[in-house]
Amino acid sequence: MHIDWKKQEIVFKIVYFGPGLGGKTTNLEYIHSKINPALRSELISFKTKQDRTLYFDFLEIGLAPINGKKPRFHLYTIPGQAQYGFGRKLVIGGVDVIVFVADSQKARMKENVDSLYDLEEKLRLHHRSLANTPWLMQYNKRDLPHIAGIDALQDRLNSMRVPFIEAVATEGIGVFDTLKQAIRLALLQTDQKKS
C-alpha cells in the first residue's frame, strides 16, 4: 500500500494469481467492461499470439474521495504459464492482497496445487509468505461439468481456510464479490497493524 499524503491518495496493489487458463484475465476484462470508464484506466495486456498473458495485465480503478482520501486500486494478473515465472516474481512485489483464481475442473487440480506452491516460492523471494500476506481463493468455472466439489477444493487448496468465493468469471458471477473481498482484506490488514 502506498499512502501519498501530498496527493491524498491511497493505492492498493491487488494481484490475481493462479494456473494458466484459470480465468485471471477474464476477471479483469469483466471488471474493465462493467465499471464506469471514468473510474478506470484502459486494460493493459501483454499477450502472446495465442492470447496468453506474457508479462501481466494491468487495470487501475480510482474511486471518489472518501473522507478526503482517494482510494486507487492497481489490479494485476500474472502470467500463468510455467515459462513466464519471472513475470510472476515481478508482479508479486509490493502486493497488498492476492486473489488465487483456481480452476474448479477436477482435471486441473494438479495445476492449481503447483501454482499455489509457485506462489509461496515467489512470495519467499520477497521475504513474505502466504501466512503473512492477505489472500483469498476464487473457485472459478463453477458452471463447467466435471468440477470438483467445494469441500474437495478446500481440502486440497485452502488448508489455511482463507475466504473463498465461487465464480463464473466469463459471466461475471463472483467477480465483483471477489474484488470487494480483496479490498476488505487489504483494509483489515491495515487496521490490524494499528493494534
Place this chain on the structure above:
Amino acid sequence: MVLEEQFSGGRMVFSENTYQKISRILFELNTRLKSTVCIFADMNGYAIDYNGDTKNMNINSFTAVAAGNFSASNEMSRHISGEANFQHVFLEGTEKNVYMCSVSEDYLMIVVFGRSVSIGFVRLLTHHAVAKLSQYLDGLRASSRQVHHFLDAEFRNKLDIELDRAFRLF
C-alpha cells in the same frame, strides 16, 4: 510525512522535506533536458512523483509497464551473465524515446524525451540526478510503522458503498 511504502528491506517514509527535494530534482532534470516527462517510481511500478507533460498519457499505467520492462531487461541480464546488472535501459522510438535507470535498487528513474535531445545528454544529466536522489534515499530507511488512523471501520463502510456504486453503473 508525505508518502510511505513497504519494501522487503523495511518501510520507507518520505518526509515533506524529502518529497520536496525529489520534486525539485525532477523539475531541474526535466527543465534542463527539455524532456517530455521525468518520472520517479518504485520498482513495483508506482509513480511516486513526476514532472512534465502528461496530457497524452496515463502516468500510472505507463509507469507500471515501464517497471515491467525494466524488470524484464534485468531478467535477460540474468540469463546471459547470471546476475541482474542492467542499470540502464534505452528504448528508441520514431518520435519519443525512453531512458530508464535504477535508483538505489528499489527505485526507478524514467525519462521520456523527443528526438531533439541526445541520449548522451540524457544519460549525463540523469546520472547526476540519480546520484542526488540516491544520497537522499539511503538515509530514509525506517523501521517504525506508521499508523493509518483514517483507514477505520467508517472508511471501510464508505468504501464498500463507493465500490457498489462503481460496479452498478454499467
